[in-house]
Amino acid sequence: MNPDSTSATIATGGAASSIELLIPEDGVVNSGMISVLPLLITTNAITMSVASSSSTPWNAGMNGLTYVTLDSSMINAINGLSATYTDANNRNWKQVEIDFTSSGSETLLISSVAIGYSITENLTGLGPQMYAYHETQLTGSIPNSVDIPLTLIADAGALALSGGISHELMITNLPFTAPQTLYPDGQVYEIITRHHHLTDNTQIGAVSLIGTASDGEVLNWSVDDLANGGHFMTTGSNMANLLPSSTVVESGGDWVITWRFDVSWLWDDVDQIDWMSRATNLTGDGLAPAFAISGGPGKNAVENDLQIDYFEVRDEFDRLITVDPSQDFYAAGGSDVTISGTVRFQDNANLRPLTNAYSVGINYSGTEIPATSSNNGSYSLTLQLPANSALATFTPRIVRIGPASGAFGGTDESNPQQTVGLFTDVETPNSEQFQVLTSNGLLDANGHVWDPYQSLTLHLTVTDEQTLGDNVTLHYWREGVDDNNDDGVADENEYLTMARPISMPGRSNEQSIQFTGIDVSSLPANGDLSLYISGTDWAGHSLIIQVHTVYLMTKQPWL
Structure with a gap:
């Protein structure tokens, strides 16, 4: 084979019946193809062998360009070879021979040989590229690729490269989860993050948790002095309050940070919060943060709207007064009726506001009278009916959302409430x-x-x-x-x-x-x-x- 050409002409049956390829010692071959062109129509059967693994003979009569794919036995034979050649750069290579034999002389043009293999090598000097890649993550975006410097020297031919970098992080921020929706219901929420250092956890100087909300609010919490139980700090928005009960412990080889917080009634509905957790070393450097999301499609990250989800009126005999166009309901004039119901956070059947975080008013025949709020989002009111013959009507609405000390943005998202009507009866049967x-x-x-x-x-x-x-x-x-x-x-x-x-x-x-x-x-x-x-x-x-x-x-x- 001419070392300056991109093809080879061989004659079977003679001395020049093979070509040789070099494959890196650590390369694992996974595919290959050889293109063969007889210069004349063949008159003899031809057999191709790759690393001593033979193909099925090609019958006489070959004419035109033929693409031969390496089969699994040939690929296994290549991978089973040992390195027999070392170049000037001290890289070891496998020498792969491809032989062509026939009973008579045939002239073949080998126009191309393509071998696909994968190789993993330890390299140094890629720190700047990796740092730039992970630093871009801190802005909330992930690059599509990393630019890696490469020097290629080849006399001829073509080379296609693809792959990536596998590396061990000096500081690992493990995946974590965040609550889907946050409510100002008085409950304490928790986000638990885990972090470890490759060699020594004492080399982690601080951990931060940042929540960037779609309305522009940014929660920025951090903790240092991990070995002594942690010193927690808050900067940025105060729409959620990091609580002193937050903790730091070392468990299972990780620093485990439990961020405990509640949500303010001043935070109106938010579509999404993007959370980022990152540990840094003693000099303040850290890469590869972990991410989580609150909210998302169909769910708010923060919800402070309320709904009346139940409302009823009962007479003095504890009979339910329903809304029925085909029937009038009567109660004794001057008797008492009991009104009760419940309030919930919007579209959450099981979550109720605290007692001081809402107020319901009952429109009683044109006059609004406040009901008494109780536990579990309930409200109640006892009213006396007119002593004379009359129609009394009752309709509820939420008159205050959030505590009296202050709230922002919450609205009454109740479905339209039907008016319950009740006639007073002052006549004996x-x-x-x-x-x-x-x-x-x-x-x-x-x-x-x-x-x-x-x-x-x-x-x-x-x-x-x-x-x-x-x-x-x-x-x-x-x-x-x-x-x-x-x-x-x-x-x-x-x-x-x-x-x-x-x-x-x-x-x-x-x-x-x-x-x-x-x-x-x-x-x-x-x-x-x-x-x-x-x-x-x-x-x-x-x-x-x-x-x-x-x-x-x-x-x-x-x-």
């Missing part, structure tokens, strides 16, 4: 006279004479101008049967009861009721049955009590 069904139709039961051999069924209609309650109860006393003390007087505690439900309590204002199966067979001749009813309307007003008496006819001796 009424009932008609008891009636009994006879052959002449329904007749008033009061004073009626009834055959004792028939069980008694009573009919009653109850009405209310607004709406009825849950049930109506019949109280009845039978002479000679229920007179427990035999004094001939219907005492209150001697009455038996029979209750009937209202079919649509809270909705219906009139209902006919039947009380069936009243046994009067044991009453004495001409005995009487004393009756009255009790019950309330939905608002709790009692039915007007009317006492009725049914007389029983004398039993006939022949029956």
Whole structure:
């Protein structure tokens, strides 16, 4: 092969049937290709061997340029060679022979040989390049590449280079995480960072944690004197307060810094905070910081808006007053209603502000009245309804976000709140006279004479101008049967009861009721049955009590 050319012509079957390549001793070959061009159409089969690993013979009739890829056995054979040549720079090389054989003479033009290999070497003098690369990280950007000085001397051919630098950091800042969202809810947040020196952790002089917020605020915290428990310092923004309870300990070969802080109500919503943690040596130099992010897509890094997420009104009987266009709700005029609900941070179902960090007002029929704030974001208020007939309305809103001492930017992000309406009821319900069904139709039961051999069924209609309650109860006393003390007087505690439900309590204002199966067979001749009813309307007003008496006819001796 001519040393000044980029191709070689060989004749198989003769002495000049091979070419030689040099591969660095530490190079690991991973690919290769040889281009072969017969000068004439071949008449014999040709075999190519690479480092004594042979290919499948090429049949006679080769014509035109052929690209031959090294197979895995050839690549393994190259990698298995030992270095046999040392150049003037004391680099050791493997000598790789590529042989071509055939049974007859063939002339081949080897136009190119391409070998791909990887090599890792220890180099010195790259400090300036590495420092410039990592220093650029401190500005928040990472360069796409590093410029490395290279001297190449070659007589001919082509060389393609790619790769990178692997190096051990003198100071390592380990990856860390930051809270996704910070809230001024009184809780103490923690960011834990870890750092170690390659040879001696006492060579770390200080550690810093910097949070750069998208609104321009910059948190800049640092700690030195690590061996004595740390001396923490704060510069920059005071929107988050680094707490004295922050700690430094050496654990598992690392300095472990626990940065403990809370968030001020003066910090309005922030989209993102980029955190950077870096340890420096005793002269203040440090590279390769670690990074973390608070916030990001769909989540704020800082959130101080509030929402009312629950609101209810209950009457004096602890019944929930709902918003229902198809139904009016009533409560007794002058009675109390209880209002309660909860407040949360925006879009966080489980996080509530402290008691002093919010105030809710209830619009009560046009007048706003403050509710009492309690633990877990709750609020409550008891109001008295008007004594006259009226419509009372209740609507909540957040009237103060943050403590009274000061806050900034927080807004009420509640969904539109529905107004709860409640009518006052000042009228008592009424009932008609008891009636009994006879052959002449329904007749008033009061004073009626009834055959004792028939069980008694009573009919009653109850009405209310607004709406009825849950049930109506019949109280009845039978002479000679229920007179427990035999004094001939219907005492209150001697009455038996029979209750009937209202079919649509809270909705219906009139209902006919039947009380069936009243046994009067044991009453004495001409005995009487004393009756009255009790019950309330939905608002709790009692039915007007009317006492009725049914007389029983004398039993006939022949029956």
